[in-house]
Amino acid sequence: MRENAGLMCNWRRPVYGILDTMILISLMLLVSVIMPCIVWGSYIFPVAYAVDFIFGNLLRAHDDECDEIPTARPPTERDANITSQAIRGRPPCKFIKGSDAYRRIILFVSLAVLFVTFYLVAKKVKKYRDELYFISAFCGITLAFTLIPYFIYYFFDRIPFWAQLLVLVFSIVVWLFFPVLRGRSSFVVVIYLYSYAVYWKVYEASVFGVEYSDYLFYRLLLGFAIVLWLVPALGALQQRLVHLFNR
Numbered sequence: 001m002r003e004n005a006g007l008m009c010n011w012r013r014p015v016y017g018i019l020d021t022m023i024l025i026s027l028m029l030l031v032s033v034i035m036p037c038i039v040w041g042s043y044i045f046p047v048a049y050a051v052d053f054i055f056g057n058l059l060r061a062h063d064d065e066c067d068e069i070p071t072a073r074p075p076t077e078r079d080a081n082i083t084s085q086a087i088r089g090r091p092p093c094k095f096i097k098g099s100d101a102y103r104r105i106i107l108f109v110s111l112a113v114l115f116v117t118f119y120l121v122a123k124k125v126k127k128y129r130d131e132l133y134f135i136s137a138f139c140g141i142t143l144a145f146t147l148i149p150y151f152i153y154y155f156f157d158r159i160p161f162w163a164q165l166l167v168l169v170f171s172i173v174v175w176l177f178f179p180v181l182r183g184r185s186s187f188v189v190v191i192y193l194y195s196y197a198v199y200w201k202v203y204e205a206s207v208f209g210v211e212y213s214d215y216l217f218y219r220l221l222l223g224f225a226i227v228l229w230l231v232p233a234l235g236a237l238q239q240r241l242v243h244l245f246n247r
Contacts, residue, residue, distance in 0.1 A: 035234060042228040044194055045221045048201040051145050056202050058107065059150055061100030104150070111143035144191050149199035161208075168192070
């Protein structure tokens with residue numbers, strides 16, 4: 001009985017106890033941190049490719065032409081700056097019905113309305129509740145993967161790098177340390193990371209110093225697709241590792 005007194009580690013022999021402890025800590029990190037990162041991260045580049053394929057042209061489309069600058073005098077550098085700012089979505093621009101900018105606004109509003117509507121209906125209706133929740137979640141995730149990259153490109157990307165990092169860390173900390181929000185913090189962090197991958201692909205931009213290139217993206221896409229193919233086996237392995245150690 002004394003030899004098997006340790007629930008997980010045999011500390012009657014210190015060397016075996018240290019070895020068992022190291023194995024147990026490694027298993028905890030593998031099961032709780034590394035495996036979830038692999039499983040959830042395997043979708044990131046396929047999702048970025050899918051969003052770019054379906055919504056990329058609409059998200060990249062420039063806003064409508066702004067009011068023309070009065071031509072009583074030759075245009076100056078300041079006028080050019082105003083025009084360029086207007087094209088980036090500043091107040092001087094007008095949205096023309098039927099244009100790309102107008103359709104983009106309709107896309108965001110429609111997804112938001114569908115998300116809220118299906119969520120509220122699922123709360124009230126017991127029949128088909130799971131299906132309604134699924135549709136609501138799909139609309140919400142689609143909205144996040146289109147609106148957040150658009151926001152990053154047109155607003156967030158205009159501020160310095162240190163400010164971007166500060167805002168990102170602060171937004172994650174808020175979700176982690178507020179008790180009401182803590183239950184969804186992991187999901188929100190995943191949404192943030194996926195949104196940056198979508199932004200990187202759709203706008204072919206630089207994310208924290210990593211410049212976009214088709215060569216890099218498609219090799220990452222291939223690698224993550226292989227990992228995605230192995231996800232079912234990894235999920236089963238994740239569930240059995242601790243049980244195998246106990247045996």
